Amino acid sequence: MSTRTAAPTRREQILSEAARLFAERGFHGVGVDEIGAAVGISGPGLYRHFAGKDAMLAELLVGISGRLLDGGKLRVRGAGAAGDPAAVLASLIDGHIDFALDDRPLITLHDRELDRLRDSDRKLVRQLQRQYVELWVTVVRELYPAVPESQARGAVHAVFGLLNSTPHLGSPGGGLPGRAATESLLRRLAHGAFAALGETGESGEVGGMGEPGDATGRG
Amino acid sequence: MSTRTAAPTRREQILSEAARLFAERGFHGVGVDEIGAAVGISGPGLYRHFAGKDAMLAELLVGISGRLLDGGKLRVRGAGAAGDPAAVLASLIDGHIDFALDDRPLITLHDRELDRLRDSDRKLVRQLQRQYVELWVTVVRELYPAVPESQARGAVHAVFGLLNSTPHLGSPGGGLPGRAATESLLRRLAHGAFAALGETGESGEVGGMGEPGDATGRG
DNA sequence: GCAACACGTTAACGCTCACTAACACCAGTG
DNA sequence: CACTGGTGTTAGTGAGCGTTAACGTGTTGC
Numbered sequence: 001m002s003t004r005t006a007a008p009t010r011r012e013q014i015l016s017e018a019a020r021l022f023a024e025r026g027f028h029g030v031g032v033d034e035i036g037a038a039v040g041i042s043g044p045g046l047y048r049h050f051a052g053k054d055a056m057l058a059e060l061l062v063g064i065s066g067r068l069l070d071g072g073k074l075r076v077r078g079a080g081a082a083g084d085p086a087a088v089l090a091s092l093i094d095g096h097i098d099f100a101l102d103d104r105p106l107i108t109l110h111d112r113e114l115d116r117l118r119d120s121d122r123k124l125v126r127q128l129q130r131q132y133v134e135l136w137v138t139v140v141r142e143l144y145p146a147v148p149e150s151q152a153r154g155a156v157h158a159v160f161g162l163l164n165s166t167p168h169l170g171s172p173g174g175g176l177p178g179r180a181a182t183e184s185l186l187r188r189l190a191h192g193a194f195a196a197l198g199e200t201g202e203s204g205e206v207g208g209m210g211e212p213g214d215a216t217g218r219g
Numbered sequence: 220m221s222t223r224t225a226a227p228t229r230r231e232q233i234l235s236e237a238a239r240l241f242a243e244r245g246f247h248g249v250g251v252d253e254i255g256a257a258v259g260i261s262g263p264g265l266y267r268h269f270a271g272k273d274a275m276l277a278e279l280l281v282g283i284s285g286r287l288l289d290g291g292k293l294r295v296r297g298a299g300a301a302g303d304p305a306a307v308l309a310s311l312i313d314g315h316i317d318f319a320l321d322d323r324p325l326i327t328l329h330d331r332e333l334d335r336l337r338d339s340d341r342k343l344v345r346q347l348q349r350q351y352v353e354l355w356v357t358v359v360r361e362l363y364p365a366v367p368e369s370q371a372r373g374a375v376h377a378v379f380g381l382l383n384s385t386p387h388l389g390s391p392g393g394g395l396p397g398r399a400a401t402e403s404l405l406r407r408l409a410h411g412a413f414a415a416l417g418e419t420g421e422s423g424e425v426g427g428m429g430e431p432g433d434a435t436g437r438g
Numbered sequence: 439g440c441a442a443c444a445c446g447t448t449a450a451c452g453c454t455c456a457c458t459a460a461c462a463c464c465a466g467t468g
Numbered sequence: 469c470a471c472t473g474g475t476g477t478t479a480g481t482g483a484g485c486g487t488t489a490a491c492g493t494g495t496t497g498c
Contacts, residue, residue: 010475024334025334026245026246026247026331026332027245027247028245028246028247028248029247029334029335031454031455031456032455032456032457033455033456041475041476041477042476042477042478043456043477043478044456044457044458044476044477044478045475045476045477047456047457047458048474048475048476049475052456052457053456053457111387112245112331113245115243115244115248116248150396150400151396151400151404154388154396154401154404155404155408157384157387157388158381158382158384158404158405158408159381159408160384160387161380161381161382161383161384161387162377162378162380162381162384162412163377163380164380165376165377165379165380165381168330168376168379168380169373169376177369177370177373181369181370182373185370185373185374185377185416186373186377188415188416188418189374189377189378189412189415189416190412191415192411192412192413192414192415192416192418193381193408193409193411193412193415194411195411195414195415196407196408196410196411196412196414197404197407197408197411199407199411229445250484250485250486251485251486251487252485260445260446260447261446261447261448262447262448262486263446263447263448263486263487263488263489264445264446264447266486266487266488267444267445267446268445271486271487272485272486272487439498440497440498441496441497441498442495442496442497443494443495443496444493444494444495444496445492445493445494445495446491446492446493446494447490447491447492447493448489448490448491448492449488449489449490449491450487450488450489450490451486451487451488451489452485452486452487452488453484453485453486453487454483454484454485454486455482455483455484455485456481456482456483456484457480457481457482457483458479458480458481458482459478459479459480459481460477460478460479460480461476461477461478461479462475462476462477462478463474463475463476463477464473464474464475464476465472465473465474466471466472466473467470467471467472468469468470468471
C-alpha cells in the first residue's frame with residue numbers, strides 16, 4: 001500500500017540518512033563525511049547528487065512540509081465530503097500520527113533546523129507549514145464555533161507538540177509498546193485535548209485546579 | 220517571594236543570553252563572539268567566567284533539569300499532603316506551564332542540545348530528567364490505576380510535548396493572547412489529555428474515529 | 439605609591455569542515 | 469577500440485571558530 005520503497009535511489013538513500021543524522025545531532029553537528037559514510041560512499045561523493053549540505057536540508061524540509069500539507073488536504077476533502085468536522089479532525093489526527101511515527105527524523109527536523117535555510121526556501125517551508133496549520137484551525141473552528149481563533153490556533157500547535165513527542169519516547173530498547181499501541185495512545189490524548197478545548201471553560205472548573213496561591217517551587 | 224532577580228551577575232547575564240541564542244540558532248550555530256556581544260563584552264572575555272562554550276551549555280542544562288525536578292518535588296510534597304492525586308497532578312501541570320512560559324529558551328534547549336554534553340554531565344541531566352518524569356508517572360498511576368505504566372509514561376512525555384510547544388506559538392508580533400490566556404489554554408488541554416487517558420479506551424470509542432481503511436494521503 | 443586582582447581587550451594559533459580539483463573506473467554505444 | 473557520461477576516489481584549500489597568549493586598566497588594601 002502506502003509507500004513503494006521499490007528502488008531507493010542514491011539520492012533517496014542520502015536524504016534518508018541525512019535526515020536521520022540531522023535529527024540525531026543537529027545540522028551543524030553532522031559532517032558531510034558522516035553522511036557519505038552512512039550510504040557507503042565517502043565525503044565529497046555527495047556532491048555528484050546535491051549542490052551542497054544546505055541543499056539536502058532544504059529538500060528535506062520542503063519535502064516534508066509539502067507532503068504533510070498534501071496529505072492533510074486529501075484527508076479534508078475525503079472525510080470532509082460527509083460534512084462531519086469531527087470525522088475530518090479525526091482523520092487529520094490519524095494522518096499526523098502516521099507521519100510522526102513513519103518519519104520521526106523528519107518530524108524532528110521540521111521544527112528544529114528551519115533557520116538554516118536560504119530565505120527563499122525558508123519562506124516556502126513557512127508558507128506550507130502555515131497552510132497546514134490553517135487546515136487544522138479551520139476544522140477545529142467548525143467543530144467548536146465558540147472557541148476564538150487564537151485559542152484554536154494555540155491548541156493546534158500544542159497538539160502538534162503532543163503528537164510530535166514520539167522522538168522522545170525512546171524508540172529502541174526501552175520496554176515500550178508496539179506501534180499500534182503508541183498510535184492509539186496518541187490518538188486518545190489528542191482527542192482528549194481537543195475535547196477539553198470544546199468545553200466551555202467559563203462555567204465549570206477543569207479538574208482539581210490546585211491552589212494557585214502556593215507558588216512554591218521555581219527557586 | 221520566589222526568584223530575587225535583584226543583581227544579575229555577569230555569569231547570569233551570560234547564561235541567560237547564551238540560552239536565548241542557543242535556543243534560537245542551536246549550539247553550533249552560535250559563536251562565542253555573539254554571546255559576548257549580547258552582554259556587551261566581546262569574544263574571549265567570556266573565558267574569565269566560564270571554562271568554555273561547553274561549560275555554559277552544561278550549566279544551563281543541569282540547572283534547568285535540577286530546578287524542574289526540585290519544583291516538582293516541592294509540589295508533590297505540598298499538594299500531595301492532602302492525599303489527592305488529582306490536585307498533585309494539577310499542581311505539577313501548573314508548575315510546568317509556569318516554567319515553560321518563564322524560561323522558554325531553556326525548555327527548548329532541554330530536549331534539543333543534550334548530546335553536546337560531556338558524558339558525565341549528560342548522565343546527570345538524563346538522571347534528573349528521568350526522576351522528573353517518574354514523579355509525574357507515579358502521580359498519573361495513582362490517579363488512574365488501571366492505566367499500564369508504559370502508557371502512563373508515554374502520556375507524560377506527550378503532555379510534555381504539548382506544554383513545551385510554547386516556543387512555537389510565535390511570542391512577539393503575532394496577535395496572540397496574553398500570558399494568562401495561554402496558561403489557561405495549556406492547562407485545559409493538558410487536563411483534557413490526561414482525562415482521555417483515564418477513560419477505559421476498550422469499551423467506548425474516543426470520538427469520531429474516522430475510517431481507518433481509507434489510508435489516502437502519504438503519497 | 440604600589441602590589442594584587444578582577445575584568446576586559448586584540449592578535450594569533452590550530453583544528454574542523456564544507457567544498458573543489460584532478461584523476462580513476464565502468465557501462466553503453468558506434 | 470575509442471568516446472562519453474555517470475559515479476566514485478583522494479588530496480588540497482580556504483574560511484570559520486573555539487581557545488590561548490599577551491597585554492591594558494580600574495579598584496582594593498597595605
